Amino acid sequence: MRNLLILVIIIFGIVLVKIRFDTSTVTKYPESFDSVEIKHKIFGLDALNDKEKAIYTIWWLEAEVNNGGFNQYFWNSAGDDAALSLQSLNKIGATKTAKLLKKAIDVAFSGSLPLTRDDRQKQLEIDEDKKIEALGELDDRFYEYQEDFYKMLNEFGEK
Secondary structure (H helix, E strand, O other): OHHHHHHHHHHHHHHHHHHHOOHHHOOOOOOHHHHHHHHHHHHOHHHOOHHHHHHHHHHHHHHHHHHHHHHHHHHOHHHHHHHHHHHHHHHHOOHHHHHHHHHHHHHHHOOOOOOOHHHHHHHHHOOHHHHHHHHHHHHHHHHOOOOOHHHHHHHOOOO
8 A cells, every 4th residue: 555655646746747847838938948958857858849859959059159169069968969959950940050050060070970979079189170160160150140049949839
């Protein structure tokens, strides 16, 4: 009986957490990022829907590139989701930024994005100065913000 009660409490707790972090009612980006990030930490990337994945990956792309450029983005763990970021940018209609990210992948990794952070870091160190210079030019284009991520993310999935 005690085990059944514990199981019921655990299931109830999981249901409450899922309800609490249901981001479908949070429509405004960037405020919606906090709920998405918590949901990601608790349940993982696979638990996020397409809009939440877009919010999560694009937020980290923007944060890392604004802080230290594409080189930093690829070097850090946020770069683990670069392929999903590229896909998300295209899904929300941010094709100019998607092209910049694709070009950065081409510059840093000859078009073939490594699957692990360690492999990305090793490849970034090859011809590092040349890559940093080329990525720096792409950083400058990124900073021009040719697309309104906030609006695009807020409208994504509403059509």
